[in-house]
Amino acid sequence: MKDTALTPGITGGRLPPEEYAENFSDLHPRPDHHEALVAADRCYFCHDAPCITACPTDIDIPLFIRQIATGTPEAAARTIFAQNIMGGMCARVCPVETLCEEACVRELAEGKPVLIGQLQRYATDTLMEAGIHPFTRAEPTGKRVAVVGAGPAGLSCAHRLAMHGHDVTVFDAHEKPGGLNEYGIASYKTPNDFAAREVEWLLKIGGIEVKTGQRLGAGLDLAQLRADHDAVFLGIGLGGVNALNLEGEDKDGLRDAVDFIADLRQASDVSKVPVGRDVVVIGGGMTAVDAAVQAKLLGALNVTLVYRRGRDRMNASVFEQDLAASSGVRIITGATPRAIIGNGAVREIEFEYTDDDLQPTGQTFRLAADQVFKAIGQTLHGEGLPDLDGHKIAVTGAGRTSMKGVWAGGDCAAGGDDLTVTAVAEGRDAAMDIHASLTNAGG
Incomplete structure (x- = not known):
């Protein structure tokens, strides 16, 4: 896909500097x-x-x-x-x-x-x-555990294992650890590099080595990790984004919402992040809302979020929906994309209204768009993974997979909600199960 920053109408610097500072300030300032x-x-x-x-x-x-x-x-x-x-x-x-x-x-x-x-x-x-880390590391056990993915699940698992004296190596595909917390959450929710500072604080427990730029299936082999370590935890998240499966999906101006959010999170100056005049976001979850709200905060004139089901079926909470609406985002429900219109670059998106069973009604409408963000769900990427349950890794108990000595948790594992807090819980619980397995506690 071509760089949308080169598409006419998609540009940075739409607002005065003071507006950017206000728009991307802390959403919920800490109480005194x-x-x-x-x-x-x-x-x-x-x-x-x-x-x-x-x-x-x-x-x-x-x-x-x-x-x-x-x-x-x-x-x-x-x-x-x-x-x-x-x-x-x-x-x-x-x-x-x-x-x-x-x-x-x-x-x-x-x-x-x-x-x-x-x-x-x-x-x-x-x-x-105050710079206080409230936990101390137990005496080293001599056991080595590999954690693949430095997101909430992986870091939670690594910390709990380190507490119990195990040596942990965390591998992550990105340049920075943090996963979703670092790359996938709206900037106004976690300003001032909080995600990075939290990782630095968490690692004070000791016994955890982080290796970035290490992607499973691209130089990092699960079979080798199993051979080199006493246990492996997979917290690899969902690296791919579902396609619209429409002709013209490669047009300039159309990109994945997760990439747009990551660009914002890593930008040293948000005013330089390009945004369109007429932005359409396709999806109904937290990623869709985060992309839509931030497009508006960057200065987009018209931002429309379109979801195929009713508002009561949106994965984004009512609070997040109301936040979007109060930020000037128009929300259209019960409609699915049918065509991407434009010559080289997207100019319009055609939608068709659907009924409660997602059946087409024959009624269509078009939205002007010079920038379109897809937020229609993510997919699991990886080679040689344990057995799947649908499109995620099948787990039993506290994250045990079909492979002996391999656990999984977070968004890549079946059964849980795709929430940071759920990922933390699954990483923690898997760590306790790994610890019990390595020390023969509980059989």
Whole structure:
């Protein structure tokens, strides 16, 4: 695909410098000390709290909020990190409105939950900014584990294994570790290089070596990794993007939304990132919303998000949908792309309305577009992988695959939600199962 920056109408510098600074500032600034105490005071500290059950990492939420309320945010952070070593990032990107906060008794009774996500950020930021790493490494076991993928699942797995004294080597295809947290999340959710700073902090446990530029199937062989290590964990994510399967999909101006988001995340100056005048995003998940909102923040005049099902079926939460709408993004549902129109570069996209069963209705419409982002799902890439369940790696228990000595977790593994917090939980649980296997604990 050609460089869309060379396509007429797609350019950077559409806005005054001060607008870029404002548009890409922190979406949810950390509460100050007083605000945190006020928010913590609203917690009922429920017995058998439903918020804990709703958290994929099982953080003891009432306990950490009580610790904040009693003036010990560092202790609160330790409570969080004991279950979720990437609690700082999760506090920024978790869809708390559909997880812990949706289950909050205050939400059920009053329609206004305790601000669990913001309180988690207050606690974790306090400890991390003090330069404190709350865990120590056990005596070395002599066991060596390979972790493929330095995203949330891989880093969570590596940290827990290192805690138990195992030597871990993490391999990742990108130039920087962090995976989705570094390359795939909207810039306004994680400003100031937080993802990189979190990785640096996590590695303070010791016993973890990170090797970047190492892609499975391209110089990195799974069979060799198994031979050289006592165990292997696969947290390789989903590297490919599904195709629209339409003629003209190679036209200038059409690209994958994940690449656009990665460009923004790695840009030293967001004003230099090119964006079109009329932008169309195809998809209904978090990636689609992140791409659409950021296109608008970069100065696109018209941004339209089109999804094939109804809004109630969108993977993006209602909060994210409302964020898009409030940012000026138009959302059209019940429509699927039929044709890419243009001579060399995209100029229009033709859609057809569909019914609830995705059957075509015969009614079509066109949207002007000089830039189109695909966000219609990602696919698993890799050679010699364990058995698959559909389009992901089949797992049983805590991430065990069909290959002896190989575990998997995160987006590449079947069965879980494609969320950062879920990936962290799966990496952590797989690490504990690996540890038990290597030490013959539990049989």
